[in-house]
Amino acid sequence: MTDTPFRAAPGPEPRRDAYDVAPKGEPEKDFEAIWATPQGLKVLSSVSHRVVGKRFLITGFIFFLIAGVLALLVRLQLIVPENTFLDSETYNQVFTMHGTIMMFLFAIPMLEGFAVYLIPLMIGARDLVFPRLGAFGYYCYLFGGVIVLSSFLFDAAPAGGWFMYVPLSTSQYTEGLSADFWLIGITLAEIASVTAAVEIIAAILCSRAPGMSLAKMPILMWYLLVTAFVIAVGFPPLIIGSILLEAERLLGLPFFDVAAGGDPLLWQHLFWLFGHPEVYIIFLPAAGMVATMLPVFVGKPLFGYGFAVAAVVTMGFLSFGLWAHHMFATGLPIMSLSLFSAASTMVAIPTGVQIFCFIATLTLGRPRLTVPMYFILGFLFIFVLGGLTGVMLAAVPFNFQAHDSYFVVAHLHYVLIGGFVFPMFAALYYWVPHFTGRMMSETLGKWAFWLMFAGFNLAFFMMHLTGLRGMPRRIATYPEGLGWDRLNMLSTIGAFILAAGVAVFIWDFFRHRHAGPEAGRNPWGAATLEWLYQPVTPGYNFRAIPEIRSREPLWDQPELTEGPAADIDGALRSCPDHRRETMGCDPVTGEPIQILRLPHPTWFPLISAFGLAVLFAATLASLYWLSAVGAVIALAGFTGWVWEPSDSAVVRDIGIRDGLELPVNVVDRRSHLHVGTVATILIMFALFASLLFAGLYLWNTQPDFARATERPARIFALLAFGFSVVMFALSWMNGRAAIRRAASAMIVVLNLLLAIIALAMGATLGLALLPVDPWSTAFAAVGWALGAFVAAHLAVVLYWSLFNGVRKITGAQLVGQGLPDLLLGAFGKATATMGVVTAIAFLFAGAPQ
């Protein structure tokens, strides 16, 4: 039974007339048909996590192959000294695109793919809680990736390195569109990452099977949960940095221009505030997949579940204290360097705890040496070596010596290929039977492993030596006789052996689709729920959602494995409303609190993402009228997306625990929508904090320019402060009215007042900024960026308030169906808080000129 007493959620009174309907129900379809994937072209409207997850995985793998080919071109160029295979400009483009694609278009989307595909299956849900958001994220990623790749077609591929350092990437030193392709394409693709963060947080916290408390979650869920929080806080600095740099290129705003009090190091800070957590964003899910697979092949539960949770949580936090170790050679004060050096060394402790959990698990039994297990052992070997060179590089004196040498290239590939690519191949071999219903070849798999393992170590171990012999990174060629010739030759041979291993995997993948033996039920003897059904699992995941009493349900709950999976007792077997539904739980205890109604296939995610892609691409091409068209399409898509009758204020028997009745889409702070909104607000604040950091950084490092900046109009700043406080109060009242099921008329009035106050706040912030010339100094430009950021959020509040009001007036939202207002209240409070901070900043920043 569960480890905490059941607490029923405060549900609404059952109502039997206007409410007791299931809008968008499909009474003509049976349960299987409701969950079926649309056929033909309509498959593009599918929002199923299984479809979207596989799209992420396939697209990510294609990008991996493209970036791999670019890596081979780099190695071919370096195979001999004085090589002329690639000219230096092409070489710069090739290594820049290799890094960019690997980091942004392969690694993160692959982890998103695994997360999107596996989370519902492992926690006992029928889909993610925001399926449309997942589909929207995928299309943004696809369109963003296409924009970045298309730069090759225009001979405008970015050539400034995957980190786009300024001033090299400013218009002064990079003319043309190459840097814009990077900034605009990657920013569009990053939307997928932040939407995935919201999706993962809300899904794991709010849709677990009955009884699955935090302590009973599969360990992978902890890794993904922490990763999602790291994404939510880690990506915003890069998004802000990219927007500032694009604004400098497009509008001439001097954020990084030294002559106007800007600072190129500001870009490095913003980039690496993202860049170092990024390594953990890539590594943690991979380690979580290892922690999931390892116990299966040892036949025992993971050693030290609690230790692993402690390790992943602390790694997630500590990863934010390491960013400046990428900037040791930039002239920061030694005391700052030492702080980051200490934090960089410190992160070895939780990493070590985690690795010891894996090693201890290995000692619990006699491991089966399957192909995934080979890759896991390869991961342990390679990643530990990469970790050790990481500790070396965390020491400032050694870092000064090894800086910008091939030693760093070797280290980062040991960490990233060891920490992500090897676990990813283990995961692919392990879960491919779940995708396709067939097993891949053990023999070919072992060939693939040994080729990849040997090739990798030959290629990259040598780079430690070339680095220690002084070979700098990113040089297009080198003179002979410096002691680098043979090492480079060996590295290139190793790279091609590694590529041969990948080719064997691809061959095996296509071969197994028709020749691989059928995977039976639970082919690896796993303990987690995704293997409950025989692959390929039906589209609904679980015919009835079982109660969970163990962290290893398939090992400890015989009732789950004794009979056909479709006959297992559980929640929501009946489907009276002919809607897609899954269970909603309390975020901590895992006790059921609501029924989640999920969307059916829809075109709106595709339309919205297409609109955004048009907006971004047209901006790149300086076709601003087309940008406006794209914005209108996106807005129409979002509006259609959220304009649908509310499902709340209905209760249903969920079919377990003697007729337990639960509300549909409960109006409660534990609702998945509220948790998702809170996660969104976390991202908003991370974006806002990045801008504040930029302002404070320039204020502190360029005091003369800060003093030379005109002060905003204080009277309007003061008014904006007052309006922000009023907005906070109104937002709070909106939320309270929603929870207390206030009369529609009253909430409509509150909506209108909120809209008016948002307008007033925007106007006063704008008037406060009027005396400030954004082109005068970088500090002034950041002030305008801060104002524009808050104004964008005010525009959302304005639109959302009016939208909610119209929905109530038209009867799309009835009394007691106040979820949209609860969410608007939370968003409004967050916006008002940012308004307060901005107004205070405007009151004190700059000086009268």
Added chain:
Amino acid sequence: MNAPMLHIARPITLWALHFIAIYALISGACAPRALFDVEIMRAVSAILTLAFVLVTLAWLIIGLRTLRRLADDAPERPLAVAVAWIAAISLLALLANLWPVAFLSGCTG
């Protein structure tokens, strides 16, 4: 969120706040604006660290006591282990934050 999430997150969140505070203090003393003297920065850092260490130490002791009270097969035990270990790692990380301030003579080493 209620107790388990809070207990898991609070020590390492405290570390994050401490890290930000030390970074801000170093920046305040060592950047061109030179907001205050290095010795002031050192004193404030020491006081802050002492306060943060005491709080984290208290959480560690509470965590270990909770752990001792739980049976080996108690369902809450895995997360109680996590809570205690997070407090222990956070404690070490707080001290790591302090050491440059404590041992370096000035901003430039």
